[in-house]
Amino acid sequence: MEYNLEVVNLTKKYPDFKLNQINIKLPKGKIIGLIGENGSGKTTTIKAILNLMTYDKGSIKIFGKDNVDLTKEEREQIGIVLDDSFFSSILNVNDINKLMKNFYHNWNEKLYYNMIKKFKIPCNKPLKEFSSGMKMKIKVLCAIAHEPKLLILDEPTNGLDPIFRYEIIELFNNFVSNKENSILMTTHITSDLEHLADEIIFINEGHIILDVPKKEIDNAYGIVELLEDNLTKIKKEDYLKCLKYKNECYILVNPKDEFQKKYSKLTVRKPTLEEMMLILVKGE
Numbered sequence: 001m002e003y004n005l006e007v008v009n010l011t012k013k014y015p016d017f018k019l020n021q022i023n024i025k026l027p028k029g030k031i032i033g034l035i036g037e038n039g040s041g042k043t044t045t046i047k048a049i050l051n052l053m054t055y056d057k058g059s060i061k062i063f064g065k066d067n068v069d070l071t072k073e074e075r076e077q078i079g080i081v082l083d084d085s086f087f088s089s090i091l092n093v094n095d096i097n098k099l100m101k102n103f104y105h106n107w108n109e110k111l112y113y114n115m116i117k118k119f120k121i122p123c124n125k126p127l128k129e130f131s132s133g134m135k136m137k138i139k140v141l142c143a144i145a146h147e148p149k150l151l152i153l154d155e156p157t158n159g160l161d162p163i164f165r166y167e168i169i170e171l172f173n174n175f176v177s178n179k180e181n182s183i184l185m186t187t188h189i190t191s192d193l194e195h196l197a198d199e200i201i202f203i204n205e206g207h208i209i210l211d212v213p214k215k216e217i218d219n220a221y222g223i224v225e226l227l228e229d230n231l232t233k234i235k236k237e238d239y240l241k242c243l244k245y246k247n248e249c250y251i252l253v254n255p256k257d258e259f260q261k262k263y264s265k266l267t268v269r270k271p272t273l274e275e276m277m278l279i280l281v282k283g284e
Helices: 042-049 093-103 109-118 132-145 162-175 190-194 214-220 228-233 256-262 273-282
Strands: 003-014 017-027 031-035 057-062 078-081 150-154 182-186 199-204 207-213 222-227 241-245 248-253
Touching (some): 003 042, 003 182, 017 031, 017 042, 017 057, 031 273, 042 057, 042 150, 078 132, 093 109, 093 132, 132 162, 162 182, 190 273, 199 214, 207 214, 207 273, 222 228, 222 256, 228 248, 241 273
Parallel strands (some): 031 182, 031 199, 078 150, 150 182
Antiparallel strands (some): 003 017, 199 207, 222 248
16 A cells, blocks of 8 residues: 555653654545544644654655655645645735745646635735635645645634535645545544544543444444443443543444444433544543
8 A cells, every 4th residue: 555644653852742653644535534632742743744843763655755755746746735724815816826826836826716706715815804714725736736646634624614624625635536646634523534534643731542343333333322321231341431521421433333232222322523522532
């Protein structure tokens, strides 16, 4: 299998935080969703991948090469959306096109304006008059319009309305449909990953606590809701974690089919990513 991104045992120590042995292998044609609470290490991982910060241990390869050894042409094959970066507020869509044509060798002006038209973005209005969601649209379109092979996206659907989030999910799926391109994205809107990601990596307090194909979450994991008084009827070895809320319990099970056979009177339903995050972090 060929990978556009390989992160091996990435470790970064801070006085009050440690990113500990993060491993990510992103194959061609795939999308990985990187999820976790604020401060869990997602953005630190992204910045290390992009060589925006040093790290203590581990290795990072992009297109099979160490990320610090990429040529200018190879770096142009990476599309980036970061939450804290943007163009000058006095620029408009046409100004951005002129800038990007000079910056990226593979800038596709036709693709850029086709996407601008599709997403109904005004060409002559300065960015300072755009909403936060409209600004995010520009970031995403610019990341794609220079035709990269790898997209690194930090909260790309943040501030977007539901309609555009649906459209952007379609855009990302089309991006990887050639089986050569890949996407690594972080998001707080985990519902977006339900229809997008091939693999989910969950970071908590600098550690990966879950790394599974999205299909496995759909097929193997389940949630059971029951009253706290009935929890004693379930053996602890038969569930992963339990989250108690008021007088109810939400237990996470895997594999759900075996649990269902053993406790046939209980209902096992499919979990959402948000529920899994909550139970894995807050559950006992």
